[in-house]
Amino acid sequence: MRIATKALIASGGVAAALLGTAGMASAAPDTEAIVNTTCTYPQIIAAVNAQDPAVAQQITSDRQAVGVLQGFVAANPQQRRGLIAQAQMFPQLTQYTGLINNVAGTCNNF
Template sequence: MITTSLTRLAAAAGGAALALSAAGVAAADPAQDPAVSTTCSYSQVVAAMNAQSPETAAQFNATPMAQTFLQDFLASPPPQREQMLQQAQGVPEAAQFVNLVGPIAKTCNKY
């Protein structure tokens, strides 16, 4: 059960990261989901998060696992991003973050 706990912890931390890049996890077409299709870099997402949601940014900056998850997420191709997002949605601890900050994926390219 250690693996399950670590997976849940990783997904929860990743959920925080995804919240910073996700704008509509319930999009009908995953290709239309800004989190899946974003072209923003890690530094752009973090800059947008710091500007738009300082409290969430503080949580994110204090969670190395979330930072790693976001880096991996942004480095992944869209189909893998979709899977990662779905996994994070299945973790209650991550859901609060996934739904927290929608506009960041739509505006991160300005940073």
């Protein structure tokens, strides 16, 4: 397992959840919205803050979570798929599925 994924799980998993569990509840995960997002890190954080300020605070107060989320945003779609596959190994992150889908669908508005 990559160091970044371990760090996120240790720090609450919020950023990993934001980048890795969209669609996990369905039989065939649909992660394309988050994989192909054109949103910037500030747009994603603004969308998270608008939908769940506590989660946004968790992310922004943890340097490792910020770094991983920024790395995800900077990655190309194929790299994002790999990061998502790693995060999907942690079923405890499924609680963020709705938030992820909402963020992926609204972050361009910020």
